[in-house]
Amino acid sequence: MGESLYHHLDWLHGIELFEAAFSTQTFSKHAHEGFAIGAIAEGVGGYLCRGETMALPTGSLSLMNPEEPHTGYAATPWLRYNMLYASEAAICSVLQLRSLRGFSTVAPKDRGRAISKGLSALASALHAQKSRDWHLRVEEAVYDVLSQSFVRYGNAHLPPTGREPRAISTLKERIFAGVAVGEDLSLSSLAEGVGLSASYLIRATRRQTGLTPHGLVLWARIEQAHRLLLREIPAAEAAYMAGFYDQSHMIRQYRRHYGVTPGAVIRHS
CATH class of the missing domain: 1.10.10.60 (Homeodomain-like)
Structure with a gap:
């Protein structure tokens, strides 16, 4: 079924990608220093956030603002998702923005699965390290995920x-x-x-x-x-x-x- 992997992009502002694949892993209440942008690829994920217990089926997004407390767990026997972590400074640098407004909705539907596809493309790029232009491919994939996420759900204007x-x-x-x-x-x-x-x-x-x-x-x-x-x-x-x-x-x-x-x-x- 695969295993969970965690990628740290040292040269790209420390942006990270978590390829999660598990059945029994749970996360106690915690928060992230930066933004977290995720998409459920298989199964149903669940968490408690903003005082509400949420179930995220395949095709759902998880959009967390910095310092937003939440839990996390698999609501089905198997759960797979991709989650990108990035600081506000990193995102502003990639998108050439001065500031970010943040996400108003925690778990919106991924319209056209655009962000799901973008995160999958980033994961695929990260597994092709031996190819030339690897950094270029990864950088474009990161840009695609960030731009789609913040234009669609974060009121950003490029x-x-x-x-x-x-x-x-x-x-x-x-x-x-x-x-x-x-x-x-x-x-x-x-x-x-x-x-x-x-x-x-x-x-x-x-x-x-x-x-x-x-x-x-x-x-x-x-x-x-x-x-x-x-x-x-x-x-x-x-x-x-x-x-x-x-x-x-x-x-x-x-x-x-x-x-x-x-x-x-x-x-x-």
């Missing part, structure tokens, strides 16, 4: 993005050049290279291209792998040279992009 054609063009050039030489790209270096904040860069890139910076990096790696395969470089070697975790990772991404596996590409001369 600065609007304008069109940034020059910055996005420079970003693409920087990414393709970095991929070509095997560079491990980070969000901070990409943002610094175009003179934008990391938060703004993610939103502006998505608005103009439909992809995040990590999405552009992945696209560049797929194109690099395609060129190598056309030169009859073996698939395993092409995957490594293009910066993929392994051959199977490259094949999955290649198929999503081209609609076929590398083995189905016929080179005519």
Whole structure:
């Protein structure tokens, strides 16, 4: 059934992710120094908070403000959830906000399961440490969870993005050049290279291209792998040279992009 894991992101303001999986674990009344953002992935969780006993079925969110006392337990034989912990300073830094209003609702329904998916994506990213651009992928996943949570449930207003054609063009050039030489790209270096904040860069890139910076990096790696395969470089070697975790990772991404596996590409001369 899996085991509980606790991730501490030392380089990213000490933000943490708890992958909880248990049946008998209980938590006595306690509080967290920072915000806690969680989503029930399987089973039903329960706790006492704000004088009310609550049951949180699969698909529910748990949104705790700092220093909010609560208990916690599994209300079903098996419970699995993901919970992100972050200080107000960390969140303001990631989202480029001056302050936070906090959450008014403790256990809202996760509309469209957006935050559940975001937390799952973060957990998946944290288990892919051997892949290049790992920090970039994790940073974007954290940004996604925080921005969705505070815009939807914390009355946060992120600065609007304008069109940034020059910055996005420079970003693409920087990414393709970095991929070509095997560079491990980070969000901070990409943002610094175009003179934008990391938060703004993610939103502006998505608005103009439909992809995040990590999405552009992945696209560049797929194109690099395609060129190598056309030169009859073996698939395993092409995957490594293009910066993929392994051959199977490259094949999955290649198929999503081209609609076929590398083995189905016929080179005519």
